[in-house]
Amino acid sequence: MKEIAVHNKQFRLLYNASQIEKQVERIAEEIKKEYKDKSPLFISLLNGAFMFTSDLMKLLEIECDLTFVKLSSYDGMQSSGKVKLHFGLDRSIAGRHVVIIEDIIDSGATLNFFLDALKLQNPASMKVAAMFVKTDALKYPVTPDFQGLSIPDKFIIGYGLDYNGLGRNYKDVYEIKD
Numbered sequence: 001m002k003e004i005a006v007h008n009k010q011f012r013l014l015y016n017a018s019q020i021e022k023q024v025e026r027i028a029e030e031i032k033k034e035y036k037d038k039s040p041l042f043i044s045l046l047n048g049a050f051m052f053t054s055d056l057m058k059l060l061e062i063e064c065d066l067t068f069v070k071l072s073s074y075d076g077m078q079s080s081g082k083v084k085l086h087f088g089l090d091r092s093i094a095g096r097h098v099v100i101i102e103d104i105i106d107s108g109a110t111l112n113f114f115l116d117a118l119k120l121q122n123p124a125s126m127k128v129a130a131m132f133v134k135t136d137a138l139k140y141p142v143t144p145d146f147q148g149l150s151i152p153d154k155f156i157i158g159y160g161l162d163y164n165g166l167g168r169n170y171k172d173v174y175e176i177k178d
């Protein structure tokens with residue numbers, strides 16, 4: 001089984017790039033069907049969602065708009081529970097059909113915070129696309145409308161996700177070995 005070392009920790013392959021790609025294709029089909037006449041606004045949560053966002057956007061082929069927001073809640077391998085906003089929305093979302101693109105839902109703290117803030121701006125609708133979901137780690141009432149892969153409650157890297165800044169660039173996803 002393929003393994004990599006990041007910051008002196010060992011990680012083993014969990015999902016390879018083609019397994020991830022199949023999920024992105026399925027999600028793109030679902031989104032296309034639902035949004036083709038709605039000119040949606042996608043809001044991608046940096047940094048982690050950059051790779052998922054890029055792969056997804058290339059497959060959509062519908063009229064749409066994309067912007068980025070930077071939030072963080074993670075410290076090392078743990079959710080800190082506190083969400084920091086590093087830079088915010090650059091436009092109004094009032095009356096828009098909004099789809100948030102997130103890399104992974106862990107405790108749900110990040111999305112819970114962000115969804116509450118967006119609701120105040122009265123979007124026409126608001127849905128969430130998340131590539132990975134740690135189903136057993138959820139502490140807040142957030143469920144993705146478009147979901148890629150369920151994963152165990154273990155720390156992962158790759159496909160945009162990092163461990164203290166490293167590992168985002170891998171096209172496959174790796175879980176911590178313990």
Ligand code: IMP
Nearest residue numbers: 048079105106107108109110155156161
């Ligand atoms: P939550 O707020 O607890 O749901 O955590 C979500 C955010 O923490 C995600 O947007 C990721 O950026 C980061 N995160 C959660 N789990 C992992 C992981 O296993 N590896 C790397 N980053 C993670």
Ligand code: MG
Nearest residue numbers: 045048049103
């Ligand atoms: Mg993130």
